[in-house]
Amino acid sequence: MTDRIQELEDQNRELEQKVAQLTQQLTDQDQQLQDSVQELHRLQQHLLQMEKMSMLGQMVSGISHEINNPINFIYGNLPYVEEHVEDLFKVLEAYQEGYPDNAEAVEEILEEVELDYVLEDLPRIMGSLKVGAERIRDLVLTLRNFYRLDEPDMKVADIQEGLESTLVLLNNRYKQNIEVVCEFGKLPKIECYINQLNQVFMNLINNAIDALEEPENSGSSGGEKLERKPGKRKIIITTETLENNRVAITISDNGPGMVPDVENRVFEPFFTTKAMGVGTGLGLSISKKIIEENHHGQIICTSQPNEGSTFRIELPVSQPKEAEEGAESEKPAVQV
Numbered sequence: 641m642t643d644r645i646q647e648l649e650d651q652n653r654e655l656e657q658k659v660a661q662l663t664q665q666l667t668d669q670d671q672q673l674q675d676s677v678q679e680l681h682r683l684q685q686h687l688l689q690m691e692k693m694s695m696l697g698q699m700v701s702g703i704s705h706e707i708n709n710p711i712n713f714i715y716g717n718l719p720y721v722e723e724h725v726e727d728l729f730k731v732l733e734a735y736q737e738g739y740p741d742n743a744e745a746v747e748e749i750l751e752e753v754e755l756d757y758v759l760e761d762l763p764r765i766m767g768s769l770k771v772g773a774e775r776i777r778d779l780v781l782t783l784r785n786f787y788r789l790d791e792p793d794m795k796v797a798d799i800q801e802g803l804e805s806t807l808v809l810l811n812n813r814y815k816q817n818i819e820v821v822c823e824f825g826k827l828p829k830i831e832c833y834i835n836q837l838n839q840v841f842m843n844l845i846n847n848a849i850d851a852l853e854e855p856e857n858s859g860s861s862g863g864e865k866l867e868r869k870p871g872k873r874k875i876i877i878t879t880e881t882l883e884n885n886r887v888a889i890t891i892s893d894n895g896p897g898m899v900p901d902v903e904n905r906v907f908e909p910f911f912t913t914k915a916m917g918v919g920t921g922l923g924l925s926i927s928k929k930i931i932e933e934n935h936h937g938q939i940i941c942t943s944q945p946n947e948g949s950t951f952r953i954e955l956p957v958s959q960p961k962e963a964e965e966g967a968e969s970e971k972p973a974v975q976v
Contacts, residue, residue, distance in 0.1 A: 708780050711777050712777070715773040715777050718770050718773055722766050722770070725762060725763075725766060782809060793833075794831055794832060794833055795834070796829045796832075797829055797830065797832055797834040799830060799832065799889065802834055802841055803822070803877060803879070803889070805838065806838060806841040807820060809842070810842070810846065810849065813849050814875070817852075817853070817873055818852055818873045818875060819874045820874075820875045821874065821875070821876045822877050823877070823878040824877075825878070825879050825881060826881065827880075828887070828957055830887060830955060830956070830957045831958050832935055832955065832959075833935070836930045836934060837935075840927040840931060840939075840953070841889075841891075843923040843924065843926070843927050844951050845875065846923070847923065848892075848893040848895065849875070851895030851949065852868065852873040852875070854868075866898075866899070866945050867896055868894065868948075869894060869947070871894070873894065873895075874893070874894050875891065875892070876892045876893075877890070877891050882954065885957045885958065886956050887957060888953065889955075890952045891950070891951050892948060893948050893949055893950075894948040895949060896945070897944050897946055897949055903942070907924050907939075909922060910925075927939060935955055935956070935959070936956055936959060937953060937954050937955040938953070939951065
């Protein structure tokens with residue numbers, strides 16, 4: 641009888657162990673399922689953002705294309721208008737020399753229109769119109785270069801042109817208070833998705849401007865405050881050729897910098913230190929995907945509290961063939 645009781649107790653303990661193991665397995669599976677659901681939610685948000693940015697890029701590209709013709713019409717006709725105005729000036733000078741004694745009616749008109757002032761001011765107006773037309777034309781060309789929707793495939797491109805186009809588009813944000821220093825080396829053209837790299841440059845330079853415009857920055861979840869050093873706000877952009885057929889792009893600012901916890905998390909999807917509604921937390925995570933997954937490069941962030949931050953990108957000049965073939969099945973959306 642005692643042996644039978646002992647046997648039942650052993651079986652009971654064994655059953656309890658199995659139940660505990662099964663319970664733990666179910667708990668682990670439930671946690672994995674929750675993690676998968678969260679990851680799918682993040683991916684969904686990411687895809688929605690990419691689609692939204694793609695539509696915005698197409699809209700901007702369409703607008704730049706549509707206004708290009710009237711701008712070219714204005715810009716192309718300004719030299720002829722300038723030439724005709726000069727001819728009219730010559731006629732007026734010849735008239736004044738040939739007929740020094742003007743009739744009374746002519747004298748009244750000349751006095752009314754202030755001919756001397758018109759002769760002095762009209763060339764200035766023509767010059768202003770020409771400068772304005774040139775600026776609009778350059779901006780339209782910059783937009784068309786930035787959003788190259790006719791180049792969805794990987795092609796050889798000049799990434800320094802992409803940096804310059806990005807700075808033109810962001811000029812209004814930094815021209816008043818921030819000095820941008822470009823130290824460009826002699827780079828070869830590289831094989832890339834130029835639309836995507838332009839998006840990365842836009843994200844990084846935008847973030848640098850944001851950091852420099854903030855008088856104070858919350859450097860951690862604990863609320864530590866960081867401040868920028870006194871002096872001129874500055875962004876430094878450098879490019880250089882590396883060994884092993886690679887190039888590097890470095891974007892640095894002298895802003896408030898980041899504490900280690902923030903520095904370690906900057907590439908996490910949806911992580912942001914910006915105020916609610918200001919940032920989505922997707923810009924840097926998308927940039928990391930573009931550089932590392934789509935271009936087989938590397939992007940690194942280094943920062944010192946109260947000193948500033950630096951983002952360094954390294955890219956191969958030529959993409960491996962297998963990477964190009966794999967990318968054909970997953971052509972990325974244009975982002976803004």
